[in-house]
Amino acid sequence: MDVLFIHQNFPGQFRHLAAHLAADPKHRVVAICQPHAPRHPKVPNTFVYQPARKPRPGTHHYLHGMEDGVLNGQAVARVLLKLKKQGFAPDIVIAHPGWGEALYVKDVFPATRLLSFFEFFYHSDGADANFDPEYPLSFDGRARIRTRNALHLLNLTACDAGISPTHWQKSLHPAEFHSKISVIHEGIDTRAVAPNPRQTFTLPNGKILTFQDEVVTYVARNLEPYRGFHQFMRAAEEICRRRSKTEFVIVGGDDVSYGQRPSDGQTYREKLLQEVRIDPKRLHFLGRIPYERYLALLQVSSAHVYLTVPFVLSWSMLEAMSAGCLVIGSDTTPVREVLEHGKNGLLVDFFSPKHIADAIEEAFSHESRVQLVRRAARQTVIESYQLEIGLSRYQKIIESLVASQVEMTARETAAIDQ
Template sequence: MRALFLHPNFPAQYRHIITALGADPKNQIVFGTKNERPEWKIPGVRKALFKPSRDPSTQTHQYVRALESAVLHGQGVFRMAEQLKAKGFVPDIICGHSGWGPTLFTKEAFPDTPLLCYFEWFYHSRGSDADFDPADPLTVDDMARIRIKNTPILVDLYSCDRGISPTYWQRSQFPSQLQSKISVLHDGVDTSYFKPDPGAKLVLPNCDLSGVEELVTYVARGMEPYRGFPEFIEAVAYIQERRPNCHVVVVGSERVCYGKSLPDGVSYKEHMLKKIPLDLSRIHFVGPLPYGQYLKVIQASDVHIYLTRPFVLSWSMIESMSTGCLIVGSDTSPVKEVITDGENGLLVDFFSPKQIADRVSEVLDHRDRMAEIRIKARQTVLERYDLAKLLPQQLQLIQEVANRS
């Protein structure tokens, strides 16, 4: 099989798939990407770089700047595709992430090649992430911009031969008339890697917490409202007040990945630490971590807090469950697809830091009673999200689309 994968970042959601395909010498696998990441090399996978010719113009209407960016990405991929064709590479299938634009013009570049799009999110101004926080109301400009932001995704929905979405909640956000094109198939978690380590103690470079009695963890790409960072920090204040021996570890970057930034370049970490007095000797901001160190954090965790708006579900929540973490998660739709309160995790009101702290204390005060919930958390992942089960299904779907089955 000759396959072309498209994503601005390498290897993104496709890491396990391209590793499996690249291991077969009969396959020719090309990954078109904007960010080369030379430290990432996968045997049997060749990178092809694309680059937008320019950034979106500052003069472009604010509603369509994201669309202009997508078109520029699509144009860059088209030019890259022309170079691949000149070297004799015509794929049997194209797999690409929809939204940023790389997949927009693949049917012009390779009109006879089927397209399998990864559909992660469809934007709404009402009823999901954008209007979730009543303290942050949308303007008319916000609503118009959000509607237009779906344009490249709608083009892909029309153009693609098949689509894939990782959760039922995420698929439910797409237009009902087009959901039949989208299969639900999660990326999968390597449960042989993300596994429990009973009695694990946390030791990181420059952070030895092997002697602490109680360890609460929080993981997110960015410290931002979309992942409940302000509510988390307020909950930490309650936790520290009640539990003098409790330490908290925060994994993630001091940036905003989703949603709005604060004015004047102030980070939400700076903002919240000025607003909420904490014992800084018992909260440890360790930054983004390589997988091996991140694994040690969640294996050593006594309670793992995961909060999210009704938005894309983070891989970290399911990875944490796979290690047997006791999740205190937000009572929001993406989390409730996976966690049933009191069965394989505990659910809390996203906007109630006090309730978050109450449930953390509940876990720490009743460790024996919570042991069964930890077991069921991992069992949920083994049954529904295990890479060993899902990867063969993903490869089969790719083969079916390539064969136009």
């Protein structure tokens, strides 16, 4: 089977799936991505696309995302046409269509099945936008969101089938498309991401942390309000007042992945450090770190704080659970799909730094109860989000789509023969 992945940041959400398919000699796996993508060592046949230009400044700002999507789609289509000319015709294309890359796949390969990863469908109310009163949504913002979804609607109509990693993320998409979308999380490698009570973690100042220390961890791609960074810092200030030995270890960059940038040009880290008072000797910002160090950090964590507005559920929360962390998660819809308060984690009010601090302190005060919660967290991932489960479900839908195309082609050939 010839499989083509399309993802601007390949492998992105397809890291394990691409490796799994590439390991089977029956498959030829090819990928298309942008130049900045990390790529995958097991997929050497990776082709780069680059849009011809950026959206024009004169384009209405509601339509910047659409124009960007069309430019990406055009650039990918050019690569597809070259591959087609060379004789390559994939049996299935697996794409993240959020940036428009898969818009014209079916125009180049009409008979090829297109499986798209539907991560999020935007709403003015009931999801991420307008959730946090510190960052209210203007009418202009509402109109921009409605227009932004036009690209997602095109993607929904173009694909043969879709994937969403959680039930809540699927539910955000228009009901008339739900029959197209299956809920499949790629999964967590629970053998690699596992507890290790003998693990150590060396801080930049040379201090070595172990499982015996009071270590509060926070991880996000970038330190921003969408992932509750502001509320975490306020809770950390409260814990710093209550306890003298707690170390706060924070992983994440200073860019903005989601939401608006601060209007004054500062980073959110700079702004929060001006607001709160925390002993700087116990506050450790690591920026972005290698995956192995990130896993080691989870393994020495006493309390792992995961806060998010109602948005895409981070892989890091499930990895923290798999590593046996006590996850303190915001009581928001995507988190509640996985965490059950008091059973496999602790749910806290996103808007209450005191509530978050109380939960962190509970991690230090009730060791026997916390150990049960830690074990249950890992068991949740093993039972529902283990890598083998996700790969098996992906394999099933891929085989079904390819088989349906083969069957359709056979019927069409038989009709011609008659």
